Amino acid sequence: MREEKSYSAKSGFLMVFIVLALLVIGIGGLLMVRNPFFVIFIPLIIACIPGFTIVNPNETSVLVLFGAYKGTILTNGFFWVNPFMVKKKVSLRARNLDSDPIKVNDKIGNPIMIGVVLVWRVRDTYKATFDVDNFEHFVNIQSEAAIRHMAGSYPYDNFEDEQAEITLRSGGNNVSELLESELTDRLAIAGIEVMEARINYLAYASEIAGAMLRRQQATAVVAARFKIVEGAVSMVDMALDQLAQKNIVDLDEDKKATMVSNLMVVLCSDKDVTPVVNTGTLYQ
Structure with missing residues (x-):
């Protein structure tokens, strides 16, 4: 497989000087010497003009002569190449x-x-x-x-x-x-x-976006509820432990179950709880 190779082109400014010199010689010969031989300089100058090319920064010129790759001008500037070469500009910019x-x-x-x-x-x-x-x-x-x-x-x-x-x-x-x-x-x-x-x-995609959004919301709700329940259990355990240590009230197993149930409802509910004041005994 062939790869890129650099082509050393001639300076365009030097060829401009040469073309101008040929032009002066051709016109001078026709006007001063009046020799028709100098007419040949005119098509020669015209043939040289297509060989000029300008390569801008971050740009290259790929050269092909009669179907054969001759190289790439990798440096920027003003150049002259064989007029029969096909020149294709390729940008190297990002x-x-x-x-x-x-x-x-x-x-x-x-x-x-x-x-x-x-x-x-x-x-x-x-x-x-x-x-x-x-x-x-x-x-x-x-x-x-x-x-x-x-x-x-x-x-x-x-x-x-x-x-x-x-x-x-x-x-x-x-x-x-x-x-x-x-x-x-x-x-x-x-x-x-x-x-x-x-x-x-x-x-x-739009056809499943709604369902996936609801699934993500449900996942978030489950995760939040898990944290709420975990915190509520810790708070209930702490409350029972403090009541037992300070002998504030003596609760049997039924009373503890009722208290745990009420506390879990209060702590885990997603709505404000409406308290009911009991003015009688604990059993009413």
Whole structure:
């Protein structure tokens, strides 16, 4: 497989001086000597003009002569090359790809919407020009393929797969590194360098978003209730222990059960409790 090679082009300023000299000689010969031989300088000058090229910073010019790759001008400046060479400019600047969110299935099969931001640039101009048909379109297609493959390899979260160590939602740098690695492998054929890849959009698909939201809410409610009950049991235990130590009141097992029941209702209720004042005995 061929790779990029540098081409040393002639200085464009030197060739400008040569072309002007030929122009002066040609016109001077026709006007002063009146020799038709000097007419040959005119088409020669016209043929030299297409050989001039300007290469801007972070830009290259790929040169092809009659179907043969001759090299790439990697330095910026004003140059002159063989006029018969085909010159194709290739930018080396960093580019952004902000993909639109696409619908894919995660590892468990849940439909999700996912989009990424990719920062890339051309590293090998030969591969980018000749190994693929259109390297920009190639980046778009392979990026979508990498997103689909990565999303299908990991669950959205660990609600249904509690053993999952890496999830799309909480994977963070791990997911980004895996995405960068896969994109690097896929885009290497086109001479593309992946500088950074990050997930910039992640959500459940609309058809299951409502159900997943209710599931998350239910999970949060269960977790909160667990903490409330745990705290209430500790408070009831502390209350009974304090009453027993200070001999404030002597409670038998039935009274303790009633007290525990009332305290648990008061402490665990999600609404304000309305107290009932008992003006009689404990048994009324």
